[in-house]
Amino acid sequence: MTAFLQQLVNGLSLGSIYALIALGYTMVYGIIKLINFAHGDIYMLGAYCAFLITTYCGLGFIPALLISMVFCGVVGVLIERIAYKPLRHATRITALITAIGVSYVLEYATQYIMGSEVRTYPKLLTSASFHLGPVTITMQQVYIFVITVILMIVLQFIVQKTKMGRAMRAVSVDEDAARLMGIDVDKTISFTFLLGSALAGVAGVLVGIYYNSINPLMGMTPGLKAFIAAVFGGIGSIPGAMIGGLFIGIAETMVTAYGSSLYKDAIVYIILILILILKPAGLLGKNVREKV
Amino acid sequence: MKTILNVKNLTKNFGGLCAVSNVSMTINEGELIGLIGPNGAGKTTLFNLLTGVYEPSSGLIELMDQNKSIQIGGLKPYKITNLGVARTFQNIRLFKSMTVLENVKVAMHKNIRYGTLAAILRLPTYYKEEKWVEEKAEELLKEVGLYSLRNELATNLPYGKQRRLEIARALAIQPKILYLDEPAAGMNPQETKELTELIDHIREKYKLTVILIEHDMSLVMKICERIYVLNYGKMIANGTPEEIKQNEFVVKAYLGEEI
Numbered sequence: 001m002t003a004f005l006q007q008l009v010n011g012l013s014l015g016s017i018y019a020l021i022a023l024g025y026t027m028v029y030g031i032i033k034l035i036n037f038a039h040g041d042i043y044m045l046g047a048y049c050a051f052l053i054t055t056y057c058g059l060g061f062i063p064a065l066l067i068s069m070v071f072c073g074v075v076g077v078l079i080e081r082i083a084y085k086p087l088r089h090a091t092r093i094t095a096l097i098t099a100i101g102v103s104y105v106l107e108y109a110t111q112y113i114m115g116s117e118v119r120t121y122p123k124l125l126t127s128a129s130f131h132l133g134p135v136t137i138t139m140q141q142v143y144i145f146v147i148t149v150i151l152m153i154v155l156q157f158i159v160q161k162t163k164m165g166r167a168m169r170a171v172s173v174d175e176d177a178a179r180l181m182g183i184d185v186d187k188t189i190s191f192t193f194l195l196g197s198a199l200a201g202v203a204g205v206l207v208g209i210y211y212n213s214i215n216p217l218m219g220m221t222p223g224l225k226a227f228i229a230a231v232f233g234g235i236g237s238i239p240g241a242m243i244g245g246l247f248i249g250i251a252e253t254m255v256t257a258y259g260s261s262l263y264k265d266a267i268v269y270i271i272l273i274l275i276l277i278l279k280p281a282g283l284l285g286k287n288v289r290e291k292v
Numbered sequence: 293m294k295t296i297l298n299v300k301n302l303t304k305n306f307g308g309l310c311a312v313s314n315v316s317m318t319i320n321e322g323e324l325i326g327l328i329g330p331n332g333a334g335k336t337t338l339f340n341l342l343t344g345v346y347e348p349s350s351g352l353i354e355l356m357d358q359n360k361s362i363q364i365g366g367l368k369p370y371k372i373t374n375l376g377v378a379r380t381f382q383n384i385r386l387f388k389s390m391t392v393l394e395n396v397k398v399a400m401h402k403n404i405r406y407g408t409l410a411a412i413l414r415l416p417t418y419y420k421e422e423k424w425v426e427e428k429a430e431e432l433l434k435e436v437g438l439y440s441l442r443n444e445l446a447t448n449l450p451y452g453k454q455r456r457l458e459i460a461r462a463l464a465i466q467p468k469i470l471y472l473d474e475p476a477a478g479m480n481p482q483e484t485k486e487l488t489e490l491i492d493h494i495r496e497k498y499k500l501t502v503i504l505i506e507h508d509m510s511l512v513m514k515i516c517e518r519i520y521v522l523n524y525g526k527m528i529a530n531g532t533p534e535e536i537k538q539n540e541f542v543v544k545a546y547l548g549e550e551i
Binding site: 157173 | 369378379386397398399400402404408411
């Protein structure tokens with residue numbers, strides 16, 4: 001039982017990070033029906049940005065986190081403007097392939113500029129830990145979990161209760177009608193990329209701190225897993241992405257602990273296959289039927 | 293009377309098809325104008341040009357804004373909307389997965405000033421403006437008789453009520469000009485009668501200029517002050533309802549020519 005609780009704690013912190021990335025996938029899909037495969041690399045850029053700031057400018061955790069968020073947000077908006085906007089009325093597959101291209105550009109540009117070696121992350125947060133009964137919880141895990149929960153509440157608030165959120169939801173239902181209601185659709189889409197990418201940036205910083213090492217290709221696997229988390233929760237649904245992220249994180253840790261770490265990636269893909277067979281719309285997704 | 297909208301030689305081609313050809317109209321402030329014509333005459337295309345959905349192939353659309361004339365042909369739709377031009381749609385286009393109240397709030401976008409940061413930090417401006425939006429939206433829903441349904445999803449409303457919600461949503465833009473694209477389509481006589489009263493009422497109350505496309509001739513003849521008639525993309529007549537009824541071109545367009 002102790003081991004189980006311990007793994008649950010570990011799984012929650014990993015899952016929080018997946019959830020943060022999954023939110024970006026789901027929001028972008030919700031608004032322009034694009035799976036932004038470059039999203040995992042934005043997360044990598046977030047990790048590198050904070051790495052540079054803390055290593056070379058000597059800033060602490062909070063400023064590094066904020067600057068990374070802004071940096072990733074801006075990069076996300078630029079990517080949308082340069083790569084996706086011209087293709088908005090093209091077939092969906094065109095934008096999808098472009099997203100894969102953007103992903104490679106980000107990975108290898110980073111490799112070119114920063115070198116391909118693994119970098120060691122500076123110690124930004126205390127590595128202290130405390131005991132809750134038999135379970136050991138590190139302060140880093142607490143930070144990860146608390147930051148994620150706060151960001152999710154803020155995001156949910158923005159989407160449900162503010163004018164920007166209303167505009168985002170309106171654009172996601174009917175872009176043309178939204179435009180005729182006085183909404184600047186381009187600005188709203190940019191705003192969505194800004195939010196999603198900033199969250200991915202946070203995830204990057206947190207992972208850098210948690211695992212202590214970063215490299216230019218670090219975004220690939222977590223990016224894919226977060227995508228699966230978004231599909232699991234129902235792509236386009238924000239609460240779905242949160243639940244999906246936590247579920248995938250916990251499943252992965254449990255398999256590592258009780259099965260074999262060899263299968264920790266496999267389990268995630270098995271979940272994807274199962275969800276696509278059993279409930280293709282995802283846990284909270286709506287089953288949309290095409291009207292004939 | 294003051295002119296509010298001046299359309300000069302407006303033309304729209306789709307490839308070889310001329311959907312709207314050399315159309316000119318002058319609309320005065322506060323008028324209630326009917327736009328009629330057989331199916332496929334180009335009425336909705338004309339609305340789409342006037343609201344910025346399509347860019348004109350040629351011609352001018354001038355909107356008077358505080359004694360200034362603004363060329364709106366080819367402007368982006370949201371910019372035209374923000375100059376005080378609102379519309380409803382022939383095939384209802386509500387934000388279906390949002391509530392009735394939210395549908396109205398969405399259209400108030402341009403009148404809300406607070407920024408994202410103010411919202412996240414929940415500054416007083418956020419609360420003040422959201423409160424104003426809420427009150428204003430509720431007031432508009434009362435106006436069209438949907439207040440009690442404000443928390444329903446738009447998609448769950450019956451057809452006639454969805455049309456009314458579209459009108460409330462358009463009013464939330466605080467328009468000077470309101471385009472109604474077949475507002476009475478699919479309504480029974482009772483609903484049409486109520487709608488006619490509603491149009492009259494909101495026009496009076498909000499000092500609107502209304503231009504409506506409608507196939508229900510009894511409605512058009514009853515409330516419109518002037519009528520424009522389109523056929524095959526050309527404006528074939530305009531005048532008071534009485535004049536239009538007598539006009540031989542209009543009769544031909546609707547009933548066909550004698551052989």
